[in-house]
Amino acid sequence: MEYLSKKWAIMILLELYKNDQSWKRFSTIRKAMKEVTSKILSERLKELEVEGLVINKIDASAFPVKSEYKLTEMGIELVEVIKEIKVWALKWKIDNCVCKNQDCRVCIL
């Protein structure tokens, strides 16, 4: 809870889980989550990396530097559990129905 309850932490995990769980660039994540500033995104990614939920691959050979992130197996399995919370919410929280937004980060689950 210590690191997961921080603002945007879970949303970032969901963003990395989205589609194929492959490597995603810093700027790509930022564009997908426009409300998150680069400071917060950077902080959260570092925390999640320290906790082993995310791995970071940096290619400094070229300019500009290319930095990519993806979920670890541990991180993927956590998202699977979070999906259970989604199931719970769909059952009990009526207003939490599937929306029409094709890119909705919640409804992708």
Added chain:
Amino acid sequence: MEYLSKKWAIMILLELYKNDQSWKRFSTIRKAMKEVTSKILSERLKELEVEGLVINKIDASAFPVKSEYKLTEMGIELVEVIKEIKVWALKWKIDNCVCKNQDCRVCIL
């Protein structure tokens, strides 16, 4: 996440889940969770009640007033999901092993 990520929220749910999920008095919960001030406990219980995870029964006929709380069915089912997070943590977080403290609020799960 909005209300669950607040400090002590999940711990309070676990405390109410503990043993038989029966009515528990405000002071009983406080004694079990000595780190939580009555202000915070009161705030969290109210939030969880608004969200339908907890119900409160007040008996004002006598003095002092007797106020009791317990999980709703919805709240119990959420704790069941939280137990899955515990399973995840036991698998991946090595330092998160079952401790010897008989009253540990985490290991009761």
Added chain:
DNA sequence: CGGTATCCTTTCGGATACTG
């Protein structure tokens, strides 16, 4: 007993600017 009210500190995170 079961809270509120008040105050005060600490933390969080948003905005903006800057850099290798």
Added chain:
DNA sequence: CAGTATCCGAAAGGATACCG
């Protein structure tokens, strides 16, 4: 591009005191 540095306001929550 991928961050970091700085500043700042808002909000969370702890300590303490008080009340019906």
